[in-house]
Amino acid sequence: MAERVLDVWRIGRIDYDDALELQRALVAARTAGAIEDTLLLLEHPPTITLGRGAKEEHLLLDRDALEAQGVHVRDIGRGGDVTYHGPGQLVGYPIIDLKPDRRDVRKYVASLEETMIRVAADHGVVAERLEGFNGTWIEPHGFRPRKIGAVGVRISRWVTMHGFAFNIDPNMGHFGLIVPCGIQGKGVASLAGELDASPEWRAVETAAGEHFAEIQESQIRWHDGRPEVPVVS
Numbered sequence: 001m002a003e004r005v006l007d008v009w010r011i012g013r014i015d016y017d018d019a020l021e022l023q024r025a026l027v028a029a030r031t032a033g034a035i036e037d038t039l040l041l042l043e044h045p046p047t048i049t050l051g052r053g054a055k056e057e058h059l060l061l062d063r064d065a066l067e068a069q070g071v072h073v074r075d076i077g078r079g080g081d082v083t084y085h086g087p088g089q090l091v092g093y094p095i096i097d098l099k100p101d102r103r104d105v106r107k108y109v110a111s112l113e114e115t116m117i118r119v120a121a122d123h124g125v126v127a128e129r130l131e132g133f134n135g136t137w138i139e140p141h142g143f144r145p146r147k148i149g150a151v152g153v154r155i156s157r158w159v160t161m162h163g164f165a166f167n168i169d170p171n172m173g174h175f176g177l178i179v180p181c182g183i184q185g186k187g188v189a190s191l192a193g194e195l196d197a198s199p200e201w202r203a204v205e206t207a208a209g210e211h212f213a214e215i216q217e218s219q220i221r222w223h224d225g226r227p228e229v230p231v232v233s
Contacts, residue, residue: 004037006096006218008209009227011042016074016085019044019093023161025229026095031159032232037096039212040227041205044085046071046171048178051080051152058082058179066177078162080134080152082178088170088190090201091163092208096216098158109134109151111215112164116149118211119166119204125194136166138189146187148194166208167191169198 011019019042029035048059048071058081059066063073085091092115098108113129116136120127127148130140136149149166169192192198213220 004216004218005221006037006039006213006216007035007221007223007227008039008041008213009223009225010205011040011226013043013045013087014226016044016047016049016072019091020074020076022226022229023093023095026227027156027159027161028232029230030095030097031157034230034232035095035227037216037218038094038227039209040091040093040095041209042091042093043087043089044091046086046174047084048073049078049083049085049152050075051078051083054081060177060179069177071174071177076162078152078154080150083150083152083165084170084175084178085165086170086174088168088192090166090168090204090208092166092212093163094160094212096160098155098160102216103158105153105155108155108160109153111212112151112153113149114215115208115212116164116166119207120148120191120194122207123191123195123199123204125191138194144187146189148189148191166204168201168204 026038066073113136117127127136127138128140130137134151135147138146138148151164153160153162167190169190175188
């Protein structure tokens with residue numbers, strides 16, 4: 001089998017709607033075989049997303065009040081409940097074709113969690129899975145379980161979109177606007193909060209790309225900026 005390639009793009013900050021349209025275009029291109037597997041690494045302005053299973057009551061302010069505070073609210077097509085995105089949070093959107101030999105949704109979701117577990121470990125923070133819940137957790141079985149990374153995916157014809165969100169140093173107060181992922185009684189963590197210091201963004205971003213590529217057994221190619229998407233019919 002030929003070695004897989006993963007093109008990783010450092011995009012910087014991008015509006016959620018713009019990133020969603022970019023993902024859709026890349027999914028069409030990947031489905032057509034016009035591009036290689038791709039990972040977008042970026043951050044968003046303050047945005048709350050509601051997945052297919054989201055409940056409106058998990059927004060703790062109404063939509064107009066949130067928009068008035070500069071927090072956008074979007075209904076989207078991924079799985080999961082309510083998620084917050086914002087500056088200081090590293091978002092990864094893999095656009096990869098799971099055919100022919102990676103067609104296992106649970107294993108793919110686990111690969112996103114494993115990426116964040118390894119990134120946390122690089123910084124001396126122990127993150128783990130919590131049975132029955134997606135994402136990546138600090139002290140999941142302790143007195144104060146808290147989520148440091150969220151996962152939500154959509155897979156169509158075995159091509160993926162959406163992905164993971166890892167809290168480096170976001171505004172933690174914004175998580176108080178929602179019931180994160182619809183989970184009551186558990187907290188939210190950030191890498192900076194666990195370390196009592198703000199990690200260097202580039203180092204975390206680089207680690208995330210390298211770990212994801214390693215888990216997917218792919219050769220990584222780094223790019224800065226936004227990918228040009230070939231037109232496919």
